[in-house]
Amino acid sequence: MQSVSWILHQTSHTGNVGSAARAIKTMGFDQLILVDPKNPEAIQTPDAIALASGADDVLAKAQVMTTLDKATKSSRLVFGLSARDREFGPPSISIKEACAIAKDQSCAFLFGTERTGLRNEDYHYCTHRVWIDANPIYSSLNLAQAVMVCAYEMRQSLQESAQLKLPQVAPRANIEAINALMEHLREGLIAIEFLDPSHPKKLMERLRSLFDRAGLYPEEVDLLRGVAKQMILKNDKGFKL
Amino acid sequence: MQSVSWILHQTSHTGNVGSAARAIKTMGFDQLILVDPKNPEAIQTPDAIALASGADDVLAKAQVMTTLDKATKSSRLVFGLSARDREFGPPSISIKEACAIAKDQSCAFLFGTERTGLRNEDYHYCTHRVWIDANPIYSSLNLAQAVMVCAYEMRQSLQESAQLKLPQVAPRANIEAINALMEHLREGLIAIEFLDPSHPKKLMERLRSLFDRAGLYPEEVDLLRGVAKQMILKNDKGFKL
Missing domain, CATH: 1.10.8 (Helicase, Ruva Protein; domain 3)
Incomplete structure (x- = not known):
């Protein structure tokens, strides 16, 4: 698979880091990056390891970086996840559109903090603001749930482009x-x-x-x-x- | 929205119940059913309430039932989530296909236990076995993550059908x-x-x-x-x- 990285910015709960590792591994990805986590030892906490489950390898090799600048600079496309619309900043597209344009480019998905999401200044490092279609009355996905949906969509998009062979169907009676x-x-x-x-x-x-x-x-x-x-x-x- | 229910069978971790409530509410659903949960007070535990976050209303009105029979009987389509293929049992389709055929029928998504998923006998109550496309090397989504992906796909499917009118399909037997x-x-x-x-x-x-x-x-x-x-x-x- 092409280069797709998953960046968590200033995450507070180490359990979310483990759940995010599991989510991306189930969809075939393995590049997890923590930027300035609240707990610098996040990837070694029992909570993170328990929730990563069989994705402990992804967790163990996750990179911890100090700034968004470093974490995003090698990606052609950087998708900042957000539910909120902003007047200024990068163009706003849906997660489906993001995954469609990311098919043959190195890309990164960037997730903000659990409480406040991405701040205005974080969009400075994004090529696109990306939203997940959700219930207008309650659109607040948990951090790890948002990672799950994005990883799932990204896999679907890559699979479509690989034109997966369809499963063989046994012949029917004539x-x-x-x-x-x-x-x-x-x-x-x-x-x-x-x-x-x-x-x-x-x-x-x-x-x-x-x-x-x-x-x-x-x-x-x-x-x-x-x-x-x-x-x-x-x-x-x-x-x- | 049409009738879509989300059934968790013999769930062990009350946190998962809360996370599932949040996942379905963010996608516009609200019918959560617990069948024979390990902890009969699951929907009132602090863990469940904390993880439900703003979906506390969905959690509070979740139904607790004793058998799969009762939980599934009013649904025309019952989708049993599973990664494993089985020789017998209902036809196996992808989550995308399931959501496509469920557009205008009452349906239920059924999830097994955290440790073992659905058992062979549980498929007796299912019209379809449903799989989520995942990494063949590690396809083990956490229970609440699986609920998230299904709820997301179901919403996408309903949104699409709201945009383009589909031919009416006569309702199937329950x-x-x-x-x-x-x-x-x-x-x-x-x-x-x-x-x-x-x-x-x-x-x-x-x-x-x-x-x-x-x-x-x-x-x-x-x-x-x-x-x-x-x-x-x-x-x-x-x-x-």
Whole structure:
């Protein structure tokens, strides 16, 4: 994967640092940077390690830096996350748009403090202000939740551009097998006197429509023909064919 | 917004309950259901309240229920979140696909325990198994992170559909009706001696998987129950129940 870094600015709660490490690793990223954390030992606290869970490697190799300037300078695109709109500052785009333009450029996602988010002066280091579409009445994502959504969107965007191979689908039964099944079922339903051939009421058409929607596998055709066979075997005195 | 519920099954950590409440509220949802939580007072713990933050109202009105049956029965679509693939059980789709088909139907997102996720038997209450695209090397999202991603995707999907009108899809049968149908069919297949209850050979699971793939309409459930009824009526000397 290309260079994508995840920058947390002046984080207070070490648990959030661990949760952020886990969030980015689950989406295939591994560059975590803490800028001026409240607790300089953040990445070694038991809380952070517990919440990182299997992303302890990402946490252990996280970089701790003193200024936003240093943390952002190698990225072509720097996305400052914010719910609030600002009159001045870099252009404002959605997280989807940000991930779309970041596909083939080194980029960084920058998150402010838990209590106040990014300050006006922090946008000096951002190429874009990025918002996450949220409930207008309550749009306050927790820091680690915001990291999760951004990491998820960034992965989706990169996957789309890699044009992922679609999962192989097992072949479905062919039309000849389906038609033979329908005839067999028709005989079975007549045998148990569910279907009256003189008043068929579109029963077979309705079943066919259900099966067509599902797309039957050959094993399922066999299973259903087994049912039909047994209906006939156990009931040979049904409606006259 | 339409009916979307968020069901947490046997959650251990009350903090996760609070974080889940916050996640769903930020995305505009408010129906949180706890099924058989480890701590029955979960929604009143200081930990949960602290992590819910401004979503304390969602937490306070969360319902606590005893069984998955009760929690899921009014939903037409029930999405069981899981990273693992299973041979049997409902069809497996991505979270994006799930949110796309859920646009105009009542639906529920079901999350298993922190340690083990959903168990095989829990999928009995699901119409679909749903996976979140993640790092194949480490795909373990924390419970509240998984809720966050699903809520985010569901919101995106609803926002899109609010913008472009989609063709109306007739409502599907709910999970309670499907489970009742399966039991009725089981009795019918035993009556015609197709299903031997001492050697069931996963027959019912295979049929269920076919029906889940099709997504049965209420009229189709009625039709199939008619077949089951007739199999029983015409064959009362089948394998012993």
